[in-house]
Amino acid sequence: MKSLALSFILASLISMPVWADDSGGDIHYDTPVIGVLFSHSSHVDEAGLDCDSCHDDLFEMEALAVQKQPDFNMLALSEGRYCGACHDGEMAFSSSSRCASCHEGAIGYRRALGLGEQVSSH
Numbered sequence: 001m002k003s004l005a006l007s008f009i010l011a012s013l014i015s016m017p018v019w020a021d022d023s024g025g026d027i028h029y030d031t032p033v034i035g036v037l038f039s040h041s042s043h044v045d046e047a048g049l050d051c052d053s054c055h056d057d058l059f060e061m062e063a064l065a066v067q068k069q070p071d072f073n074m075l076a077l078s079e080g081r082y083c084g085a086c087h088d089g090e091m092a093f094s095s096s097s098r099c100a101s102c103h104e105g106a107i108g109y110r111r112a113l114g115l116g117e118q119v120s121s122h
């Protein structure tokens with residue numbers, strides 16, 4: 001009985017949505033353009049970065065907070081701010097290359113958020 005209860009608890013933990021994860025999960029930006037993905041798992045698990053390489057100097061621990069900055073755009077990235085602090089072609093691939101690596105686009109954004117794939121034409 002005890003192990004049955006335990007596996008039930010484990011199963012409910014595993015099925016928690018990614019954004020309930022305290023290591024940050026996936027963040028899907030929609031301003032100024034829809035469909036930019038930031039993945040904690042790519043940066044922490046795969047690239048092996050520490051939390052403090054981004055928090056709190058570059059980013060707050062609050063999804064989408066940075067979108068309130070009017071300069072959260074490609075120009076700022078190319079000048080070494082935000083993602084561009086690392087995506088400079090040395091530490092990580094340049095923000096002026098591989099557009100589709102960061103830009104999942106409107107369809108990918110809608111799919112990831114479970115909104116279906118229909119994209120409004122206006």
Ligand code: HEC
Pocket residue numbers: 019021022023024025027038040043044049050051052053054055059060061062063064065066067
């Ligand atoms: C490569 C950069 C980077 C690294 C490394 C990183 N984060 Fe983040 N984290 C971000 C970004 C970007 C955001 C979103 C900030 C925003 O949108 O304003 C974020 C947001 C968060 C959030 C808020 C999520 C939410 O849904 O509100 C938490 C919690 C968080 N990070 C925890 C961590 C922890 C814990 C680590 C280390 C294990 C870590 N982060 C490592 C970039 C990073």
Ligand code: HEC
Pocket residue numbers: 036037038039042043046047049053054058082083084085086087091092093101102
């Ligand atoms: C502290 C440094 C740092 C910051 C800040 C950072 N990245 Fe990265 N990122 C890396 C490194 C290192 C890699 C892995 C090496 C590479 O792919 O060039 C990476 C890889 C990626 C990848 C490829 C992931 C994969 O699985 O192939 C994407 C997409 C990406 N970053 C997007 C972003 C976005 C969007 C932001 C800003 C919200 C951001 N990164 C901020 C360091 C950073």
Ligand code: HEC
Pocket residue numbers: 029030031032033034035036072073074075077083087094095096097098099100101102103
């Ligand atoms: C390292 C990740 C990354 C790469 C690579 C990247 N972008 Fe972006 N892009 C962003 C982020 C972050 C934003 C701001 C958030 C948003 O608009 O959702 C953004 C916003 C934009 C915007 C709207 C804001 C502006 O500056 O006009 C355009 C247009 C854009 N990107 C085009 C491109 C093109 C074209 C490429 C390839 C040459 C590219 N991006 C490569 C991360 C990236």
